[in-house]
Amino acid sequence: MIHKYKLGDYNIVLDVNSGGVHVVDELTYDMLDNVAPPFAPECPEEVVTKLSRFYDPEEVRSCYAEILEAYQEGILFSPDDYEKYANFAVASPIKAMCLNIAHDCNLRCKYCFASTGDFGEGRKLMSYETGKKAVDFLLQNSGDRVNLEMDFFGGEPLMNFETVKKIVEYARSQEPVYHKKFRFTITTNGMLLTDDKIDFINREMSNVVLSIDGRKEVNDRMRPRVDGKGSYDKIIPMYKKLVDQRGEKEYYVRGTYTKYNLDFSDDVFALLDAGFDQISVEPVIADAEEPYAITEADLPRIFEEYERLMQKILDYEATGKKFNFFHFMLDLDQGPCAIKRLRGCGCGNEYVAITPDGDIYPCHQFVGEADYKMGNVDDGTFNREMKSDFAKTHIYSKPDCRNCWARFYCSGGCNANNYQFSGDVHKAHKLSCEIEKKRLECAIVLKAIRMDREAAKQESAE
DSSP states (O other): OEEEEEETTEEEEEETTTOOEEEOOHHHHHHTTTOOSSOOSSOOHHHHHHHTTTSOHHHHHHHHHHHHHHHHTTSSSOOOOSGGGGGGOOOOOOOEEEEEOEEOOSBOOTTOTTTTTTTTSOSEEOOHHHHHHHHHHHHHTOTTOOEEEEEEESSOGGGGHHHHHHHHHHHHHHHHHHTOEEEEEEEEOSTTOOHHHHHHHHHHEEEEEEEOOSSHHHHHHHSOBTTSOOSHHHHHHHHHHHHHHHTTSOOEEEEEEOGGGSOTHHHHHHHHHTTOOEEEEEEOOOOTTSTTOOOGGGHHHHHHHHHHHHHHHHHHHTTTOOOEEGGGOOOSSSOSOHHHHHHTTOBTTTEEEEOTTOEEESSGGGTTOGGGOOEETTTTEEOHHHHHHHHTOSGGGSHHHHTOTTHHHHTTOOHHHHHHHHSSTTSOOHHHHHHHHHHHHHHHHHHHHHHHHHHHHHHHHO
16 A cells, blocks of 8 residues: 655655655656556556656656566555554553543633533542552553553642642652652643742653643633633743753643634744744644534645645754654654554553542543543452453554554544544544644655755765
């Protein structure tokens, strides 16, 4: 299977199963519209006749021979060697946990999937005892995993920060007992950041996610405080202080674009101008009836904007500076392991979420979905049959994914979005799919242009 497309001055051919990316000339691009396995030893005469209207016949035959050679070498139209690994998609030890430390929030973000923080379950904070049991649950269900991950999430976790600190202290105390190592992350809206919180976060958290939507007017429209006022002016100084003091440790600012800011590349660069060089801006996933929701009618404009963002990044890099836009970061050399390619984030299998009541869910986006409650850390229940079902939820269990060229990059998409907007974890959320495919196409061309620039730079230096 191949996927071919044109973007800018580049003709791209992606060999889906091998992951090989080929930048080709016009003849090769056109040839691939006319030939496919099984290949004859020589170019079929009807193909020669057809393409000879535009190209020299001998060049057509030579091009065919090169395509045939690439096929024989397994770098074009390569076989799918991944489906056999789906049989190994068995239940795994749990390695990551999202602690919904606070089902409450001091913002009223209009697109909040968590019902402004309480997930539809009432405003409450996680107790230390429940958090401690959650740590024990992760330790006891992690098998031989040494490195464990725990994300403090909400709502707004800084509303329960003393409990965060106590849970971190307890988890650290258990590392030598279980011969494990915790990697903590916290996601915050920044409204309660103070110097002492920044010190603790920069000391203990391996990663920090800072929520902000970009330009002041964009952020404040969608992320107001409880009193209706904007949040931008309050959080920007504290975010900058946290990042400036963080050194080389990971962080990123994370925004959401909606129908109201389809010019979101301006938000990416607004965040860059504000002093942040690790940036994620993602599409809102919402019911189509919401006024801010993205719909299929918006896709052409969104595709155009990703191309615009790609060009703006290239223009910026031409000045000798760089930053990371996460959805254009793509490893074409190695990428994730086979199992990761098949089932993505591992929600419900390698990853679970815990609520303030101790309830266990496949991930934070399933919280409140009664059919997907997996158990409770207080009463010791845990639905291992559901865990096994999630282990078997992979690209080959999703009919729309089996023959999609992007399947090894998105790994079947978000199971929660699939369930909430398509009614089934095995049914792809089409809107998300189309946006993801465009991002991948831009990321691949961006990589090709960077490689060409680097090669030109080396050549000029010789």
